[in-house]
Amino acid sequence: xxxxxxxxxxxxxxxxxxxxxxxxxxxxxxxxxxxxxxxxxxxxxxxxxxxxxxxxxxxxxxxxxxxxxxxxxxxxxxxxxxxxxxxxxxxxxxxxxxxxxxxxxxxxxxxxxxxxxxxxxxxxxxxxxxxxxxxxxxxxxxxxxxxxxxxxxxxxxxxxxxxxxxxxxxxxxxxxxxxxxxxxxxxxxxxxxxxxxxxxxxxxxxxxxxxxxxxxxxxxxxxxxxxxxxxxxxxxxxxxxxxxxxxxxxxxxxxxxxxxxxxxxxxxxxxxxxxxxxxxxxxxxxxxxxxxxxxxxxxxxxxxxxxxxxxxxxxxxxxxxxxxxxxxxxxxxxxxxxxxxxxxxxxxxxxxxxxxxxxxxxxxxxxxxxxxxxxxxxxxxxxxxxxxxxxxxxxxxxxxxxxxxxxxxxxxxxxxxxxxxxxxxxxxxxxxxxxxxxxxxxxxxxxxxxxxxxxxxxxxxxxxxxxxxxxxxxxxxxxxxxxxxxxxxxxxxxxxxxxxxxxxxxxxxxxxxxxxxxxxxxxxxxxxxxxxxxxxxxxxxxxxxxxxxxxxxxxxxxxxxxxxxxxxxxxxxxxxxxxxxxxxxxxxxxxxxxxxxxxxxxxxxxxxxxxxxxxxxxxxxxxxx
Ligand code: CUV
Ligand code: SF4
Numbered sequence: 001x002x003x004x005x006x007x008x009x010x011x012x013x014x015x016x017x018x019x020x021x022x023x024x025x026x027x028x029x030x031x032x033x034x035x036x037x038x039x040x041x042x043x044x045x046x047x048x049x050x051x052x053x054x055x056x057x058x059x060x061x062x063x064x065x066x067x068x069x070x071x072x073x074x075x076x077x078x079x080x081x082x083x084x085x086x087x088x089x090x091x092x093x094x095x096x097x098x099x100x101x102x103x104x105x106x107x108x109x110x111x112x113x114x115x116x117x118x119x120x121x122x123x124x125x126x127x128x129x130x131x132x133x134x135x136x137x138x139x140x141x142x143x144x145x146x147x148x149x150x151x152x153x154x155x156x157x158x159x160x161x162x163x164x165x166x167x168x169x170x171x172x173x174x175x176x177x178x179x180x181x182x183x184x185x186x187x188x189x190x191x192x193x194x195x196x197x198x199x200x201x202x203x204x205x206x207x208x209x210x211x212x213x214x215x216x217x218x219x220x221x222x223x224x225x226x227x228x229x230x231x232x233x234x235x236x237x238x239x240x241x242x243x244x245x246x247x248x249x250x251x252x253x254x255x256x257x258x259x260x261x262x263x264x265x266x267x268x269x270x271x272x273x274x275x276x277x278x279x280x281x282x283x284x285x286x287x288x289x290x291x292x293x294x295x296x297x298x299x300x301x302x303x304x305x306x307x308x309x310x311x312x313x314x315x316x317x318x319x320x321x322x323x324x325x326x327x328x329x330x331x332x333x334x335x336x337x338x339x340x341x342x343x344x345x346x347x348x349x350x351x352x353x354x355x356x357x358x359x360x361x362x363x364x365x366x367x368x369x370x371x372x373x374x375x376x377x378x379x380x381x382x383x384x385x386x387x388x389x390x391x392x393x394x395x396x397x398x399x400x401x402x403x404x405x406x407x408x409x410x411x412x413x414x415x416x417x418x419x420x421x422x423x424x425x426x427x428x429x430x431x432x433x434x435x436x437x438x439x440x441x442x443x444x445x446x447x448x449x450x451x452x453x454x455x456x457x458x459x460x461x462x463x464x465x466x467x468x469x470x471x472x473x474x475x476x477x478x479x480x481x482x483x484x485x486x487x488x489x490x491x492x493x494x495x496x497x498x499x500x501x502x503x504x505x506x507x508x509x510x511x512x513x514x515x516x517x518x519x520x521x522x523x524x525x526x527x528x529x530x531x532x533x534x535x536x537x538x539x540x541x542x543x544x545x546x547x548x549x550x551x552x553x554x555x556x557x558x559x560x561x562x563x564x565x566x567x568x569x570x571x572x573x574x575x576x577x578x579x580x581x582x583x584x585x586x587x588x589x590x591x592x593x594x595x596x597x598x599x600x601x602x603x604x605x606x607x608x609x610x611x612x613x614x615x616x617x618x619x620x621x622x623x624x625x
Contacts, residue, residue, distance in 0.1 A: 048577030090555030095223020220559030434496035437540030461607030537564030537594030
């Protein structure tokens, strides 16, 4: 029997969310919460990870009574294979996004597009130098061509290792080499994971798990890092700026366009089109006070970091944003876009527009945005939104709140500039104990968890303990709505963090970007480790994804662990059906890579676990606790 949906009070900590869930229920519109209730209880075998559909001798389910699949695979093998494919899925998502940026760079170099350009030449040259490409005395185009070819090659089959391993401390690289964990190519590791998990290949769970880690490293230090760095080259490296967040950023008197998905390649063009004077004039003629572009999920984070556009919400706000009744268009690229948005948009005047051939939605209006036609297509999309303004039913509009202020734009470059040109002041603040350590809180919402309850509570608990928090992905809007992303939030922080952030005029919780931008955090950890001449696993740092749901979040968690970062998850992946895999993930990896996952649903306890870890790591570095 399906369960009743939970009472609204238990679904989210936010008033804007609760108001819109109530509106949806009053209007008879189904959301993720009703569908979760329909799907509950979930299949126990699937929850444990002990189902296999990798061949047609099966499908097989493992239990005490039937401990092996038809081929003979046991629970350990099946759980490891399923987890490996899960990681491959997440790594593929981030990395294919990264590849799209290389293709835009290629289109720029070959003169196929005028819509995109190299905005940050200095960054391009710095990347070239870092990855062993000659810069001095060469034309920018030639340097760019080498960078492009080098990154394309990182997707293939390197004999040794991918380019950005130049950033990794030698001690860490030695560990990877010893374990057979060195990533040799993004597509190679993903394809090899599919190969290994075919019937009759890698039937040794720990061995499959090692390759899962290698696959995730090809994402973190490969696909994601390339995505982040080339986005900076093409759209500009983020600098600190103020913006706003929550459903109040949707404006009753404007044409509202929400960009949703992950890649700035599309959303940047939508924003540019929305600023086109002719289109603005057209909107005004139709009675609107302008065109408002607001962000959802990670493509929102991308635009927020670079252009300061407001954030309407994170994952569990995407359906609810449409329910305000004031959204003319939702423009999506790919990833984390619930297909239900098409149905919900259909309950209003909202146009749902997809833009990528690899992420099409039945019932959507489709535009194939490519480098050569991007701005012109974006203008057509914005024009559609403007025309939709007249169809809006004012009687169904309800924008439930006023926006809150947030500060954004913390790239490593911006942080180093704020520190006066080097990481030394940060190293000194850590050494002095004013900043005791740092934790990245990243990832999603999950309707199984009261929305943002854990994301926000953990951030608050950590800053109280003088632990600097970096947020990306869906945790951004959570922290922002909780008032943690403004300089005044130092009042919620411990004395040391308050002193340092107060002096710099920055919040104790820094917005570090989108999910691919977790690569910025990896880079920062590597730079700190190199500055101290230690390994990343020696640093007083951690990572957490309290409310995660996606394959991508699992890949992020795994590359963090494999990079030596102690990593918290609010709930386990579907691995509990294998003791071997579970033990490896939650303790065995410590001996191999110097870090593990820990699973903990209580955020006060989680903060204490990080505190203990940070104390131990500080001690190891010869610092006060
Ligand atoms: Ni990756 S963080 S739901 S949109 S992966 Fe998507 Fe960015 Fe989680 Fe949020
Ligand atoms: Fe069953 Fe083995 Fe086929 Fe999986 S690979 S479905 S366990 S027979």
